[in-house]
Structure formats: structure tokens, C-alpha cells
Amino acid sequence: MLKVDELTKNYGDLVAVDQISFEAGKGTVFGLLGPNGAGKSTAINCISGLLRPTSGHASVAGHDVVSDGKAARQNLGVVPQELALYEDLPAIENLRYWGKAYGLRGAELDSRVSEVLDTIGLVDRAKDLPKEFSGGMKRRLNFGCGIVHKPPVILLDEPTVGVDPQSRARLFDMVEAARDAGACVLYTTHYMEEAERLCDSLAIIDNGKLIAKGTVNELRAKLSARDVLQLNGTFPLDETRQAVDTLIERDDLDLEVITQEEECVTLTLSRASQHLPDIFAVISNAGGVVTETILRSPNLETLFLLLTGKELRE
Amino acid sequence: MNFALTSFRKDLSRWRQDLMQTAIWFAIPLTVGGLITMLMSGDGAQPHGVLLIADQDESFLSVLIAGAYSAGDIGELISVEKTTVEEGTERVNAGEASGLLIIPAGFGDAFLDAEPVTLTLKTNPAQTILPGIITDVTEIVLDAGFYAHQLFGEEINTIQSLVDESNDAAVAAIAVAIQNKIEVVAPQLFPPVINVEIVGPPATDVQVSLALLYLPGIIMMAVMFSSNGLASDFWVERDHGTLRRLVYSPGQLGSFVIGKALAAAVVIAIIGGLTLVLGFLYHGVSWAKFPSSLVWVALSGVALFSWFAALQMLFSNQNTASVISSMLLFPLLMAGGSFFPLAVLPGWIAAIGRLSPNGFVVDKLTSEITEVGAWIIDVNSWLIVAAAAASGLSICAWRLRSGFAQA
Structure with missing residues (x-):
């Protein structure tokens, strides 16, 4: 339903999206994960036709977004990160307008607008102006405007940024409802918990490159059930490196170094809590001083840390 | 074309929410016009000592x-x-x-x-x-x-x-x-009789007073204010993200621009029409001239709207666009006969004024209002204004496609 093949977008010398490829099928939610500035929105803009790719292809429901753009856009519903609403037009008129923009007319339009109002929970506020709405209500209406024409492919660009927990839960329900109705959803976020809850499969993107992809379980398996141990303090570089090397040689730890800096050392290892006394002793003998210890259980966030050496929300 | 009508209705609904803005566009020229008319007309009383x-x-x-x-x-x-x-x-x-x-x-x-x-x-x-x-x-x-x-x-x-x-x-x-x-001195006292034939301007069916000459310029002032203000709606839509969403939809940018222009025409016709009604009532202008004057004002307003919009869409942010278009607005009003009728300006200034877009419109509207008959504006003038509107709207649509909406 959605296919991205070697998609690249350059701005001069800056490579915003670098040869990313993925596919998503009908009735699935595909997550595109990455920190701010990773290239997620640029990728979405290329797929939606807002930007012309420098190279590569993207197709929506079999229609190339460049050579057959009109048909591709007809099959696409976009929920942009920033609100895109007529705040001086009643909610129902917003939905009607965007429905007409996609060619809906008459009874079909009326029926679809009613359905969407019900889905986004704004039936009682249909005739009110969005400028009188809360942030969460505006987000829901923003979502509704993107799906009013019942598109087979939906692009959601960080839809929960700045949304209260109640509205966020409602948005999750709406995404799941769209998926259950057969839509293919591309969902970008930098919240791992959202991806873990919603996405059937996902890709992790950083600096414009796709660094991992697969189902949530496949990606978790890459961690081999190892914990991530982050030590903050002061660590003499050479002495600490030698000390960590001795730890790596121990088979029982299954240890790898993610980062090693003067103020922070990040390791991944099996059953980290059991081995903490040994690790502290080795570090201490090397002249290191630990002031803070952070132990994470394996999840997508730790996978991102393992793959990129940095926090997802940096 | 369906989507043009949809956009037209959408913009009219939106702009109806902001009646205060419309009232301001109407009130400023009306106030200026009222003051000028009071100064120019008076009750005709002579000084008496x-x-x-x-x-x-x-x-x-x-x-x-x-x-x-x-x-x-x-x-x-x-x-x-x-x-x-x-x-x-x-x-x-x-x-x-x-x-x-x-x-x-x-x-x-x-x-x-x-x-x-x-x-x-x-x-x-x-x-x-x-x-x-x-x-x-x-x-x-x-x-x-x-x-x-x-x-x-x-x-x-x-x-x-x-x-x-x-x-x-x-x-x-x-x-x-x-x-x-x-009888003796008469030949020296009284010159030979000379028959003088006074040739005046063509007969008019309205009394052309100086105050009446101000009317077209004042109407155009209202049209200029409203068309410039309405043109900034492209920026409003961009800031609200709706232009970007429009680009996501299947290729309706041209219809969108036409719809907005039609809505602008209605607003301008209402403001211009009200100003015309007041002017016609006050100066006793024949109502036979009203339809032609109104259509001329509305069409000219759309042309000005389209070019103000095209100009504003060239800039990188709304503040710059607004400042530049306002800086352009006042010299145009000055040169184009809104503050002083073209008829009373020095010849060379009036000639320049008539070359300005609004001066051209004012000049033709003055003829329409003050000369005998209705629909007297020549076909070429109608075509010029229609072409200006079409070209301005084409530039707007091109700017939407070429990056303005995506930014």
C-alpha cells in the first residue's frame, strides 16, 4: 500500500533523507522513529508530494507520488504535525471543506462528516469554531480533516506533540480504528512508548539514514535481552578503556561498550544488576568516580541508544 | 470549478466572522469622503458685510x-x-x-x-x-x-x-x-457690439461639483484598503497551515485562487457598492449609472486584489509583505486621485496618476459617473482590467505551486 524505495532528499550539501526504503501494508501501522531533526518530516513531505525527492521513489496505493501525484494524493490522508485548520470556520465546515477538496459530495460527504465527527468525539461541538477549542480538541479535528475522505494510506506526523494524556489516548484509539478499518498508517514519532503500543513494524531513522527496521519484536531481539547501564561521573579515558576491556573479556557479562567519554560510560550487558559490584570495583580501581548510575531494561529506547549512542529525545 | 465555489463559500463564511475589519475598510474612506464633501460643498452662502x-x-x-x-x-x-x-x-x-x-x-x-x-x-x-x-x-x-x-x-x-x-x-x-x-460720445464710450458664443463642456445630466469629483477617488480608497487587506489572507492561510494541507489534496490550487478572488469580489462589491450608494444619494447621480459603476468597481477591485496578493506572496514573511504593500498603497492613493481629484491636479501629475492602476480606474469611473449615459467605459478599458485580474491571479496560483504554500 505504501512503498518507499531509496528515497533521498538533499538541500544543497545537506542530506536530509538518505536512501531510505521501507514498505507498509494494508491494515498495519508502520512507525518511523527518530529524534527531532532526524529526517522524519522531510520523508513524510516527500511521500505526501509537498517536496520533490532528489532521487528514489515513493508510491501510494500503487501511484508514484511524482509521476502520478494527483492519484497518489487522492489516496493519501495527511495529518500534519502543525495544526492546519480554519479556526474561524465551524468544525463541521472544516470537515466539509476538506472532504470537498478530495472530491466528496452530497450524501457521501454528509455521511462521512458525521462518521468522522463521531470518531473524533466532536459531535456536540460540531458548530463551534476551533479557536474556542482546547489544544487536544484541535488535534482531534486536525486528525479528522486528514481522514475525512477515508484514505487507504494515512500519514501521521508526530500527532501527539503537545497533547494532553486524555487526547493522546483518544488519538491512539482513532489510529487503531483506522488501522482496523483497513488503512495503512505511517506514524512518525520520537516517543518510543507510542511506537511500541501502536506500531506493527517500524524503522529507526537518524541523520537522514534508516538504521534499523523490522517488527517491534525483531528489533527487541537485537538487544539480546541485554540491559543498558549508564554511569555518570569522571573517568580517566585510557585507564577506563583498559578496565572496560577486562570486563569485555569476561564471558559471563556479555558486555559491549556503547559510549565511553570522560564524564559518561554507557554499557550494555546481560543481567546488569547482578554484576554491578564487580563493575564498580573495576572502574574504581582504574581511577574512575561514579556519581550516578542509570540502569535500563531492554526496549526500543535502549536499542536506539545502542545503535546511535545517543538518547532518542536529545 | 466545483472546488472554486467551495472555496468561495468558505472564504465568505470566514470573512463574515470579522465584520469589524470590513467595517474599518468601509469607514476610513467614508470618513475622509465625508470630511471632504463637507469642506467642498457647504450651503453656497456668500460673504456678507x-x-x-x-x-x-x-x-x-x-x-x-x-x-x-x-x-x-x-x-x-x-x-x-x-x-x-x-x-x-x-x-x-x-x-x-x-x-x-x-x-x-x-x-x-x-x-x-x-x-x-x-x-x-x-x-x-x-x-x-x-x-x-x-x-x-x-x-x-x-x-x-x-x-x-x-x-x-x-x-x-x-x-x-x-x-x-x-x-x-x-x-x-x-x-x-x-x-x-x-449720441456724440457713444462711439467712443460703447464698443461695437460683439456677439460672443460661449462654448461650454458637453452637457451633463448631473451637476459636476468639486465634491462629486472626489467621489471616484474615495470609492477607490475603500476598494484599495479592502483589496490589500483581503490579499493578506494568503498569508493568513499559510500561517494556519491550510495552504500546506491544500497542497496535500489532489491539485486544486487554481480553483482555490479563483474561489478566493470571487469571495474578494463580493466583499469589494459590498464595500464599493455602499460607498457608491451614499455618493449617488448625496450628489444626486442618476441610478442608471449604478450597475456599470458597481461592476467596474468590483472587477477593478479583483484586479487590485490579485496584484496585491501576488506582491505579498513574493516576500519571505508576512510582516515584510504587509509593510511593503502598505508603503505602496499610500503613494498610489495619492497619485491615483483618492486624496485630490485628478481633474484638479497639475497636468503632469494627473498624467502620471492616470498611469497608476488605481488612477486608471478612478479616471474611468469619473467619466462613468459624470458624463451623459451609462456603460460609457470603453471596451478596451474593461479588457485591460480583466487582463490585469487574470494575470495577477495566475501569478498567485504559480506562487502557490512554486513553494509559497509549502513553506
Whole structure:
């Protein structure tokens, strides 16, 4: 339903999206994960036709977004990160307008607008102006405007940024409802918990490159059930490196170094809590001083840390 | 085309929410126009002054001089009142009169005897026009008296001596003598009769006053304000993200621009139409000219809207766009006859003004309103304005496609 093949977008010398490829099928939610500035929105803009790719292809429901753009856009519903609403037009008129923009007319339009109002929970506020709405209500209406024409492919660009927990839960329900109705959803976020809850499969993107992809379980398996141990303090570089090397040689730890800096050392290892006394002793003998210890259980966030050496929300 | 109508209805609904803005576009030119009309029209009243005459002579000639100020058109400007020197001086000093003419005792006899005599005229220093008129009239009267004395000195003496007698035969003889003298000097006094044919401007079915000449410029001021304001709606839509969402939808940018232009035409027609109605009512312009004037105003408004929008969409942010278009707006209003009618501007400035977009429109609207008949604007002018609107809207659509909406 959605296919991205070697998609690249350059701005001069800056490579915003670098040869990313993925596919998503009908009735699935595909997550595109990455920190701010990773290239997620640029990728979405290329797929939606807002930007012309420098190279590569993207197709929506079999229609190339460049050579057959009109048909591709007809099959696409976009929920942009920033609100895109007529705040001086009643909610129902917003939905009607965007429905007409996609060619809906008459009874079909009326029926679809009613359905969407019900889905986004704004039936009682249909005739009110969005400028009188809360942030969460505006987000829901923003979502509704993107799906009013019942598109087979939906692009959601960080839809929960700045949304209260109640509205966020409602948005999750709406995404799941769209998926259950057969839509293919591309969902970008930098919240791992959202991806873990919603996405059937996902890709992790950083600096414009796709660094991992697969189902949530496949990606978790890459961690081999190892914990991530982050030590903050002061660590003499050479002495600490030698000390960590001795730890790596121990088979029982299954240890790898993610980062090693003067103020922070990040390791991944099996059953980290059991081995903490040994690790502290080795570090201490090397002249290191630990002031803070952070132990994470394996999840997508730790996978991102393992793959990129940095926090997802940096 | 369906989506153009959808966009048209959408924008009208949105703009209806902001009636205050529409009212401001209407009110500013209306206020300016009202002030100008009050200044230019008035009630037609002429200045009027009082001339006090202290006649200490009470002779036949002094009465004639006093009567000269009440004759003809001068009489409409000046009221003559008899007074004494003391009272008259007080009233002039108090500003109650424009002047005091003192005719001294013995004036009549001195005049008939061709002896020097002094008439004293005191004028009100607080006034300029009416005392000047009185001074001029007094000089003319005295000059006329001098020539009359040269020609008819004997007859006047005789009449003076017969004032208290009833001698019809003598009066008739004097009249014949005067007539004979007039016949002798007539060729010198009266020039040959010249028939002058006055060729005026073509007849109009409305009274073209200066205030009426302001009307087209004031209407265009309302149109300029509203078209510039409405043009900024592209920026409003961009800031609200709706232009970006529009680009996501399947290729309707052209229809979107047409819909917005149609909505702008309606708003401009309402504002321009109201201004026209008020102007037509006030100046008594024939209602037969209303449809053509309204269509001209609306079409011109769309052309201006499209070019203001195209201009604003060239800039990188709304503030710059707004400042630049406002900086352009006021010189255009100035040159294009909104502050001063083109007809009263110096020729070279008016020529430049007529070349400005709004000046062109004002010039044609002035003709439509002031000349005989309706729908008199030529076809070429209609085509020029229609082409300007079409090209401006095309540029808007091109800008939407070429990155303005995506930013």
C-alpha cells in the first residue's frame, strides 16, 4: 500500500533523507522513529508530494507520488504535525471543506462528516469554531480533516506533540480504528512508548539514514535481552578503556561498550544488576568516580541508544 | 470549478466572522469622503458685510453715492446702514461692520463746483475681502462721478437747481441735451457690439461639483484598503497551515485562487457598492449609472486584489509583505486621485496618476459617473482590467505551486 524505495532528499550539501526504503501494508501501522531533526518530516513531505525527492521513489496505493501525484494524493490522508485548520470556520465546515477538496459530495460527504465527527468525539461541538477549542480538541479535528475522505494510506506526523494524556489516548484509539478499518498508517514519532503500543513494524531513522527496521519484536531481539547501564561521573579515558576491556573479556557479562567519554560510560550487558559490584570495583580501581548510575531494561529506547549512542529525545 | 465555489463559500463564511475589519475598510474612506464633501460643498452662502454711511451732506449727490452700494450684485454682498460718525466708528472698531464711509457736509456743492473734497472710508482691519470690495466700489463710484461731471456738469447743475421746483419742460429739455451728448460720445464710450458664443463642456445630466469629483477617488480608497487587506489572507492561510494541507489534496490550487478572488469580489462589491450608494444619494447621480459603476468597481477591485496578493506572496514573511504593500498603497492613493481629484491636479501629475492602476480606474469611473449615459467605459478599458485580474491571479496560483504554500 505504501512503498518507499531509496528515497533521498538533499538541500544543497545537506542530506536530509538518505536512501531510505521501507514498505507498509494494508491494515498495519508502520512507525518511523527518530529524534527531532532526524529526517522524519522531510520523508513524510516527500511521500505526501509537498517536496520533490532528489532521487528514489515513493508510491501510494500503487501511484508514484511524482509521476502520478494527483492519484497518489487522492489516496493519501495527511495529518500534519502543525495544526492546519480554519479556526474561524465551524468544525463541521472544516470537515466539509476538506472532504470537498478530495472530491466528496452530497450524501457521501454528509455521511462521512458525521462518521468522522463521531470518531473524533466532536459531535456536540460540531458548530463551534476551533479557536474556542482546547489544544487536544484541535488535534482531534486536525486528525479528522486528514481522514475525512477515508484514505487507504494515512500519514501521521508526530500527532501527539503537545497533547494532553486524555487526547493522546483518544488519538491512539482513532489510529487503531483506522488501522482496523483497513488503512495503512505511517506514524512518525520520537516517543518510543507510542511506537511500541501502536506500531506493527517500524524503522529507526537518524541523520537522514534508516538504521534499523523490522517488527517491534525483531528489533527487541537485537538487544539480546541485554540491559543498558549508564554511569555518570569522571573517568580517566585510557585507564577506563583498559578496565572496560577486562570486563569485555569476561564471558559471563556479555558486555559491549556503547559510549565511553570522560564524564559518561554507557554499557550494555546481560543481567546488569547482578554484576554491578564487580563493575564498580573495576572502574574504581582504574581511577574512575561514579556519581550516578542509570540502569535500563531492554526496549526500543535502549536499542536506539545502542545503535546511535545517543538518547532518542536529545 | 466545483472546488472554486467551495472555496468561495468558505472564504465568505470566514470573512463574515470579522465584520469589524470590513467595517474599518468601509469607514476610513467614508470618513475622509465625508470630511471632504463637507469642506467642498457647504450651503453656497456668500460673504456678507455691512457698510455704514455717515452722510453729513444729505444732498442729492450724497444720496446717489450711498445708493451705488445697494445696486446690482454689490447689493447682495453689502448692506448699507446710515449712521453717525461716532456710532459708525465704534461699530467698525467693534467688528460689527466692514467699513464706515463719511460724506462730509458740503460734498455736493464742492463736487458741482469741481472743488477738492475728501470722502473718508474707514475699513475693518479684521476683515480682508469685504473691505477690499467696498474700497474698490468707492473708487469706481468716484471715477464715474468725475466723468459724469465732465460730460453732464451743466445738466447736473440745472437738475440740482430744479430739485425743489416742478418744471417738466425744463427737465425734458435737459434730457434731450443729455441724449444729444450721448449720441456724440457713444462711439467712443460703447464698443461695437460683439456677439460672443460661449462654448461650454458637453452637457451633463448631473451637476459636476468639486465634491462629486472626489467621489471616484474615495470609492477607490475603500476598494484599495479592502483589496490589500483581503490579499493578506494568503498569508493568513499559510500561517494556519491550510495552504500546506491544500497542497496535500489532489491539485486544486487554481480553483482555490479563483474561489478566493470571487469571495474578494463580493466583499469589494459590498464595500464599493455602499460607498457608491451614499455618493449617488448625496450628489444626486442618476441610478442608471449604478450597475456599470458597481461592476467596474468590483472587477477593478479583483484586479487590485490579485496584484496585491501576488506582491505579498513574493516576500519571505508576512510582516515584510504587509509593510511593503502598505508603503505602496499610500503613494498610489495619492497619485491615483483618492486624496485630490485628478481633474484638479497639475497636468503632469494627473498624467502620471492616470498611469497608476488605481488612477486608471478612478479616471474611468469619473467619466462613468459624470458624463451623459451609462456603460460609457470603453471596451478596451474593461479588457485591460480583466487582463490585469487574470494575470495577477495566475501569478498567485504559480506562487502557490512554486513553494509559497509549502513553506
